Amino acid sequence: MDRQIEPDLPPGLACLKNVDALLRCPICFDFLNISLITKCSHNFCSLCIRKFLSYKLQCPVCNAQMTEQDLRNNRVLDELVVTFQAARQQLSKATFDSPPISPKT
Amino acid sequence: MDRQIEPDLPPGLACLKNVDALLRCPICFDFLNISLITKCSHNFCSLCIRKFLSYKLQCPVCNAQMTEQDLRNNRVLDELVVTFQAARQQLSKATFDSPPISPKT
Numbered sequence: 001m002d003r004q005i006e007p008d009l010p011p012g013l014a015c016l017k018n019v020d021a022l023l024r025c026p027i028c029f030d031f032l033n034i035s036l037i038t039k040c041s042h043n044f045c046s047l048c049i050r051k052f053l054s055y056k057l058q059c060p061v062c063n064a065q066m067t068e069q070d071l072r073n074n075r076v077l078d079e080l081v082v083t084f085q086a087a088r089q090q091l092s093k094a095t096f097d098s099p100p101i102s103p104k105t
Numbered sequence: 106m107d108r109q110i111e112p113d114l115p116p117g118l119a120c121l122k123n124v125d126a127l128l129r130c131p132i133c134f135d136f137l138n139i140s141l142i143t144k145c146s147h148n149f150c151s152l153c154i155r156k157f158l159s160y161k162l163q164c165p166v167c168n169a170q171m172t173e174q175d176l177r178n179n180r181v182l183d184e185l186v187v188t189f190q191a192a193r194q195q196l197s198k199a200t201f202d203s204p205p206i207s208p209k210t
């Protein structure tokens with residue numbers, strides 16, 4: 001996956017780790033890419049879950065039986081991935097860039 | 106709503122505003138409380154959308170026709186609300202609490 005190289009979170013942003021984890025696909029562990037939600041309320045990248053279902057008709061997380069027709073777009077997750085990554089990048093930058101003391105001349 | 110009094114985001118955390126907005130219900134504007142997702146991929150609090158549907162069988166956001174049976178739990182949003190609020194609180198605290206310079210005696 002080459003969408004974006006992800007820097008580790010600086011120590012001050014460790015609290016964002018849980019949000020980060022919830023926005024990842026349980027199959028590829030990358031950020032969700034075109035999120036689809038199952039009836040059992042689990043989310044996967046569109047490509048990841050379709051590939052999985054071509055092999056086994058069940059949820060990879062909870063094993064509930066399912067078919068491709070049961071999948072539904074979960075667009076808010078796609079938007080959250082974008083806004084979360086932007087926020088994280090900005091916060092990391094602020095944490096790294098700002099010198100401890102910056103007196104004006 | 107008395108789940109939590111929400112402080113304004115400090116200026117340094119303004120970039121989290123977009124994430125915040127995505128986790129809110131378009132009916133009550135509070136953080137989603139027991140999120141349900143529609144077929145048209147819109148999300149609402151369980152109580153808010155059920156109340157709305159008892160009056161009109163369509164999506165409050167895009168007007169697509171729907172019934173209560175079309176609703177599906179979107180649990181990851183409930184978890185995101187919790188983790189995002191925790192992270193935000195911690196970041197706000199860090200921003201407010203840490204004095205600009207804190208020399209040890």
Ligand SMILES: [Zn+2]
Pocket residue numbers: 025026027028029030032033044045048
């Ligand atoms: Zn995936």
Ligand SMILES: [Zn+2]
Pocket residue numbers: 038040041042059060061062063064
């Ligand atoms: Zn499942």
Ligand SMILES: [Zn+2]
Pocket residue numbers: 130131132133134135137138149150153
């Ligand atoms: Zn609501």
Ligand SMILES: [Zn+2]
Pocket residue numbers: 143145146147164165166167168169
């Ligand atoms: Zn809708």
